[in-house]
Amino acid sequence: MITLYHCESARSFRALWALEELGLPYDLKMLPFPPRYLKREYLETNPLGTVPLLIDGATRMTESAAICEYLAVRYGNGALAVAPDDADYGAWLNWLHYGEATLTFPQTLVLRYSRLEPKDRRLPQAAEDYRIWFTKRTLMLEQALADRTYLVGGRFTAADISVGYAVMLAELIGLAGDLNPVVRGYFERLSAREAFKRALAAQKVGMQAAGIASWLG
Numbered sequence: 001m002i003t004l005y006h007c008e009s010a011r012s013f014r015a016l017w018a019l020e021e022l023g024l025p026y027d028l029k030m031l032p033f034p035p036r037y038l039k040r041e042y043l044e045t046n047p048l049g050t051v052p053l054l055i056d057g058a059t060r061m062t063e064s065a066a067i068c069e070y071l072a073v074r075y076g077n078g079a080l081a082v083a084p085d086d087a088d089y090g091a092w093l094n095w096l097h098y099g100e101a102t103l104t105f106p107q108t109l110v111l112r113y114s115r116l117e118p119k120d121r122r123l124p125q126a127a128e129d130y131r132i133w134f135t136k137r138t139l140m141l142e143q144a145l146a147d148r149t150y151l152v153g154g155r156f157t158a159a160d161i162s163v164g165y166a167v168m169l170a171e172l173i174g175l176a177g178d179l180n181p182v183v184r185g186y187f188e189r190l191s192a193r194e195a196f197k198r199a200l201a202a203q204k205v206g207m208q209a210a211g212i213a214s215w216l217g
Helices: 013-022 040-044 064-075 089-116 124-136 139-147 158-172 181-191 194-210
Strands: 002-007 026-031 053-056 059-061
Touching: 002 013, 013 064, 013 158, 013 194, 026 194, 053 064, 059 064, 064 089, 064 158, 089 124, 089 139, 089 158, 139 181, 158 181, 181 194
Parallel strands: 002 026
Antiparallel strands: 002 053, 053 059
């Protein structure tokens, strides 16, 4: 069985959502956020101290977008992936990694320098700069969604999981006001999916079972 180490609404939510979309059995290991400080023994399992960590037999993966690609290609039977001979294959890969590398990265710096660092180490100017950076990088997403429901192939894919999580994070850390209505509408469609709701429910049950309080306040 696949094992997923996860923190509430962290990048690992992408993997949890993908598992639910594909209906795969998994063992969910909930951790407090950030685990490298609040669950030091986790470093023995993952020296990075980060989530996600997905274990599937001998396979160990720590990159959320790569995990989505892995699950889609290995277990999806075409459900979440786009085939290499499809005209949208390159766009699928690009959006899959755009969600993490372009959209999530600046948000993590906003979060760090506005909320996670001790008050004497917070950098409001850096947080504001990266907020603007993130907002500008949603322009391509806004343009892509102007005439379509999902990003590629005329259907929901792992690319939507990757990008959709980035929009979810924006809402969680107070950047939703910077999002265009087209992007907000896109996330409303994604968050209405039953697999998305199941993923939220699974993390809630896991947190309760582990006695973990929300880091979101």
